[in-house]
Amino acid sequence: MxxxxxxxxxxxxxxxxxxxxxxxxxxxxxxxxxxxxxxxxxxxxxxxxxxxxxxxxxxxxxxxxxxxxxxxxxxxxxxxxxxxxxxxxxxxxxxxxxxxxxxxxxxxxxxxxxxWDDVLPYFKKSEDHVWGASTHHGANGEMRVSDFADQVHPLCGRFIEAGKRLGYGYTPDFNGERKEGFGLWQMTIRNxxxxxxxxxxxxxxxxxxxxxxxxxxxxxxxxxxxxxxxxxxxxxxxxxxxxxxxxxxxxxxxxxxxxxxxxxxxxxxxxxxxxxxxxxxxxxxxxxxxxQDHLCVSYFFKSKVPTLNNTLGPWYGKVWAGMRYMFNRRGPLGMSVNQAGAFVRSRPDLERPNLHLYFNPISYTANTAPVGKRFQLQNPDRFAAFLISFNTCRxxxxxxxxxxxxxxxxxxxxxxxxLTTEHDRQDIMDGSRMVRSIAATSPLSDIVESEHLPGIQAQSDADIFADFAKRxxxxxxxxxxxxxxxxxxxxxxxxxxxxxxxxxxxxxxxxxxxxxxxxxxxxxxxxxxxxxxxxxxxxxx
Ligand SMILES: Cc1cc2nc3c(=O)[nH]c(=O)nc-3n(C[C@H](O)[C@H](O)[C@H](O)COP(=O)(O)OP(=O)(O)OC[C@H]3O[C@@H](n4cnc5c(N)ncnc54)[C@H](O)[C@@H]3O)c2cc1C
The missing domain is CATH 3.50.50.60 (FAD/NAD(P)-binding domain)
Known part of the structure; x- marks a missing residue:
């Protein structure tokens, strides 16, 4: 042809x-x-x-x-x-x-x-959503969209609960009726x-x-x-x-x-x-x-309880994860490490969420290495830790x-x-404060050992900007x-x-x-x- x-x-x-x-x-x-x-x-x-x-x-x-x-x-x-x-x-x-x-x-x-009303039918057209057809989802499309609520790391629950206690609410479906609040991500994964x-x-x-x-x-x-x-x-x-x-x-x-x-x-x-x-x-x-792009920074928290670092770090953990995946296609290898997150309004006068937050029950301090070096996404930190990241939505x-x-x-x-506009700079300050308030709220705070990066010494606006510029x-x-x-x-x-x-x-x-x-x-x-x-x-x- x-x-x-x-x-x-x-x-x-x-x-x-x-x-x-x-x-x-x-x-x-x-x-x-x-x-x-x-x-x-x-x-x-x-x-x-x-x-x-x-x-x-x-x-x-x-x-x-x-x-x-x-x-x-x-x-x-x-x-x-x-x-x-x-x-x-x-x-x-x-x-x-x-x-x-x-x-x-x-x-x-x-x-x-x-x-939105024009594009919603096209979102639904592609979708083969695991929850079936509804006002918000399609089920006859080619692309499987899956839910991992039964597989995500238990720390995700603590993150969501902390968000609820801060008054942001739980969102069962970020692609559904309510797109604001704390919840779990859906993923483009099939079996x-x-x-x-x-x-x-x-x-x-x-x-x-x-x-x-x-x-x-x-x-x-x-x-x-x-x-x-x-x-x-x-x-x-x-x-x-x-x-x-x-x-x-x-x-x-x-x-x-x-x-x-x-x-x-x-x-x-x-x-x-x-x-x-x-x-x-x-x-x-x-x-x-x-x-345009989303510019993000991660705050690293050492954890008192095991995280995915403990699972995917040691060789025996990798073997276990590999076996689990081979036998039933489940476990950490079968999904994203981006498991939970939130969309929130950092100020009450805003009409819609301006911050996108990510909760990953794993951490890679090596990822903050100077750019140009190979990133070490396959090697998590040797200590138990998780990260909360944020970027401005728009x-x-x-x-x-x-x-x-x-x-x-x-x-x-x-x-x-x-960061050439005041709008973008303002959202950074808001995002930083938001991340810290979540980590300081129970039940997440109950398992936080310490803030590893940037570290609690970074408190002033200048410190926060300097850290953002660096990482x-x-x-x-x-x-x-x-x-x-x-x-x-x-x-x-x-x-x-x-x-x-x-x-x-x-x-x-x-x-x-x-x-x-x-x-x-x-x-x-x-x-x-x-x-x-x-x-x-x-x-x-
Ligand atoms: C590491 C990473 C993580 C991401 N995570 C997420 C996520 O979790 N969720 C999410 O929604 N989005 C995520 N994104 C963003 C999302 O994947 C992209 O926005 C989306 O795939 C862009 O689609 P596209 O069709 O515009 O371009 P692409 O999917 O990049 O496709 C462009 C294609 O064109 C080909 N091409 C380019 N130039 C030529 C040429 N001259 N001749 C022939 N072929 C050419 C390329 O090789 C490529 O295959 C992520 C992106 C990256 C890189």
Missing amino acids: NDFDYIIVGAGSAGCVLANRLSASGKDRVLLLEAGGSDRSPLIQVPLGYGLTFSDPKYNWMYTTEPDAALNDRTSFWPRGKVLGGSSSLNAMVYMRGQEGDFNDWRDAGNTGWG GFRESTSNAFLRPAMQRSNLKVITHALVSKVILKDRKATGVECTVGGHTQIFECRKEVILSGGAINSPQLLQLSGIGDTQALRDKGVAVVHHLPHVGQGL PTSRGSVMIASNNPLDKPRIETHF AGSVYHASCTCAMGTDPATSVVDDRLRVHGVQNLRVIDASVFPAVTSGNTNAPTIMVAEKGADMLLQDNA
Whole structure:
């Protein structure tokens, strides 16, 4: 099969959904090009394997950001999936849609059809939720969303109870009616295996004769004739090839690579592209601008009772966990270490939660090592400890992604510009106080031996900022670099995800978010792909 209707670049969270939906009728011929390789590895399929793929270049683009003044001029390590399934093959599997207001904000910014009531059916469409169908959940979709209440570490209960005693309430379903409060995360895991979009959406569709998937295929640019996309240039096995399509090219390379590809193709800011030796096809200054992410810091607490450190640290604990997983697919290897958390309002005047808190019954002090060293996610601390982390839900600081040269093999420059607004700085102070008040509340406080990091000596605002600058890092929710909007001066795609001013070219992935959602970004990316697929099929009918 060599003639195609659609070409999708990138088999990640969005690309795998698109490949499934666009090939479903059998009428269209679909080509999916992925720079990475197969996901058939236990490191990917066993849920806790992400501790190892986190810094494995075989599956990972391994990006490094530029030094950021707000982080003591530190660079940050940004893993991104380079494998079938993309980042859904190496993420922490938390299933979180975000707040209703996130999408209503998208709609109110002029993006028709993206309000909460518009997007909820698309969230439900993908879902095969373990609790079955309801007002809030779907049960006929491809992607299993599971509940681990019977398996999470007992300390999660103490965390939730402390939150309740502080007056925040218990939330049985963060993707249900009430998205505020303390509770347990749901996870994209099926029968003890990672439910990446590759497993859920792509693998079943690969049986179809009208879908062709090529791995180790690095797309280097979009072919444009008179500002109309007709195909892509791609390197496969060391050979450059041109693939053409009749209908549309869809970029699903993620928030770093989609803007990079547009820029390499001559779509971006005229002067910036010329400076890099790229022939300009279409001036679209916002390409790569508007980058958002969640910047998080972890507070480490030594525990009087065993935590997952005691289970997964010693060799005999690892063996036990491995045996347990092999026999019944249960236990710590079969789920995420991100097990519980909260969404809270740190001030009573706020309309919606502004803080996202994470409770992990495990700790890795090594993870605070200077960036650039390999992270030691597979080796927990040798003492019993847990961590509580937080980030602001809706940061207002914005960064950028810009090609470093016209060579597609050169990594783009990622400028984060974190904490450039008073809003973001205020939320850090609130988050720090919140974490400490939770740890100081029974029944969690009953088992806290001491605050290990940053340590109780860090009390003043200046101390807290200094600690944040020293230790904060990304939770890998990069988005918004090809943002949806009405004005081509301040956005990249319209509300049908078409690149402004260019025909037959769409971006469909986390880069089109107008603003980052309040929680984790995998589920909203999948929703964007579901909705984008419908738009493609409607507009090309
Ligand atoms: C370590 C980590 C943990 C995370 N944890 C969570 C979590 O627990 N819950 C959650 O909701 N979210 C989480 N996220 C975020 C979430 O996984 C991402 O937001 C989401 O996967 C983004 O989807 P995407 O389709 O935009 O991009 P991706 O899934 O990254 O897909 C992009 C794909 O395009 C391919 N590609 C890129 N450029 C090219 C090219 N030029 N040619 C060919 N192919 C190309 C890439 O190799 C990749 O496969 C995490 C992310 C990471 C990295």
